Amino acid sequence: HLTLAELSGSRTLAAQYASVRATLNELLDCIPLLVRNLEHSQQQHTAVVEAVLDRDADAAREMMREHCGGTAALLRGFLA
Incomplete structure (x- = not known):
């Protein structure tokens, strides 16, 4: 996901994705x-x-x- 965001050429998209991913990882860790x-x-x-x-x-x-x-x-x- 981050690679695609980076390849888009949008620094804003890549930064937003990185921020969301940190929260998403916490949620994903809660499921089997x-x-x-x-x-x-x-x-x-x-x-x-x-x-x-x-x-x-x-x-x-x-x-x-x-x-x-x-x-x-x-x-x-x-x-x-």
């Missing part, structure tokens, strides 16, 4: 590590990287939305 979740996350990361390498901004954007939305749902489910 499940193999199926880790595998799914890795598949999503791979799809994002492939879209970026293919210069397909729309696909990369959609995969990031899906990935971040899924992570948010996972956190809501475990931390509710």
